[in-house]
Amino acid sequence: MIFLRLILVNLARHRIRTAISIAGIAFSVAAMLTVVTVLEGAVGMFSSILSSGSEMIVFERNVSDLFFSDVPSAARNLIATWPIVSHADPVLFGVVSSADHPIITCFGVTSADARIRDANWISGSATEFEKAAGNSVVLGERAAEFLGASAGKDVPIGHGVFRVIGIIRTRNGFEDGGVFMPLQAAQKFFHKEGSSVITIKLRQKEDTAVFKSQVHREFPNLIALEDSEFSRSYSQFKILKATAWAVGGCGLALGGLGVANTMIMSVFTRIREIAILRVNGFSNRQIAATIFGESALVSTAGALTGLVLGGLALYALKEVPALHGYVDVTIRPMLMSIVVLLALLTGIAGALYPAAYAMRIKAAEALRFE
């Protein structure tokens, strides 16, 4: 109890300094939580686009981005005939724009695609999509909202005008904020012969290895990966995740420096008091514990404040119309735990030098000059 009082009293003596340190950690935690959640959410949503109703994906080998992948229609047609394959759905990814919305993801799909087949239709139907003319599109619900479109109306997209023949609701933000075109219309629009990827559902999951080797043998320019394998290995995802953690890490490092500065000042301004603790029988370990205790308290307070700030920031991002459909702001408990743990470790690391300094204080020297 008195141990805790010693820690609290010292923090309370320098309220402003303590508050600044807590704020430093809080902003770092909030930044890390926000950046990582947004980017991981985006990656997660993009991954789930690929795994929609499928378990494998086939795309052009060695492309830096799926938007640049080109899988020939002939390949899709042949793969669909293989006995081990249940579905082989071509998907063409493209980016289109409209007034005020420079980036809208476009999906060129067939009516057999799970997105269309299993969609929750707010208006229109899969049958209408199957029979649709070249200038028809189906919009995700969010896309319809921000484009101000409804079924039967025309919307300007890119350099063309398209008739909205249906609106679907999906759980995936990218899809919900996207435009769905019949595959052939998309091929024409994006000047592409085939598709970006083929999503594959096998009759038996155990045939994964067989399927991979068959693709490799028949189409050396293509590669087949399981969805989870793709998410792990896709360089864009790796870069995004690494960037998120690096930015967050830098933020935390800055927060840690703030704690280190506070703890150094805390030790330097009470050298005499530490000497008195030593005279009263405090061991090195007990003295270090008071310093680490202070830093742990500052870090904990900062981490908790940061979680609240980060939560508010994510909530605010969710409400930004321009980000609708692109930002998944669900905070993962595991991420929260990691961020808090990192904040605590940073705080403790910041107290290492001050604690070592405090342990080296010679009582006789500190007390010699009264």
Next chain:
Amino acid sequence: MMSQEPTSLDPAVIQAINVWKSYDQGTITVLNGVDLEARKGEAVALCGPSGCGKSTLLHLIGGLDHPNAGSVKVNGAELGRGRDMVHFMRHEIGFIFQLHNLVPDLTMEENCLLPAVAAGTRRTEALHRLGELADRTGLTHRMKHRIQKLSGGERQRTAICRALMNRPGILLADEPTGSLDEKTSSVVFKLLLDLAHTENVTLLMATHDRHLAAACDRVLEMHDGHIRTDR
């Protein structure tokens, strides 16, 4: 617990043997071969002008510093030779300083409990001990008061309570009344002597005040790092 008067048959609990101490790579010599002995329960005053080495000698005996030459033995064992100094500071020695050296913002009770916390004494036991000492020093009504609210005399009495918390056998007092007015100084000193006597503690006190020193069992005169007279 009343003690008997110390006799020459009592064991020497403090022994300084030909102790030398200098600072700044030997350019400032503070102690020049000091020899000193104090017996169990004895009250010894260490008098002398400022800078003669009184505080340095107390620091060496209290294990806060090491001599350059010579040896310091406390309770029969030499300091600094594999001795557990943390245990020594917690259980064998109590310190009182001129400037009470209490922790600001803590209460009188919390300050006094610091040695007990360091030693891991059970709280109920520590509070019982503090109750005894606060009663003896007349501070019972000030236990929950912050140090800043106490007078100079009360602060020094708090420092005495804190020094005696873990029942040390030796009390080292460095000008314990130096920052107090004459009247308060006399009250605090009497209390200190009385407590040292009833607790059977060996008191080694550095002081300028010869009037107070005269009330001790022995007075040692220090000059230029030597003990000149022992009376």
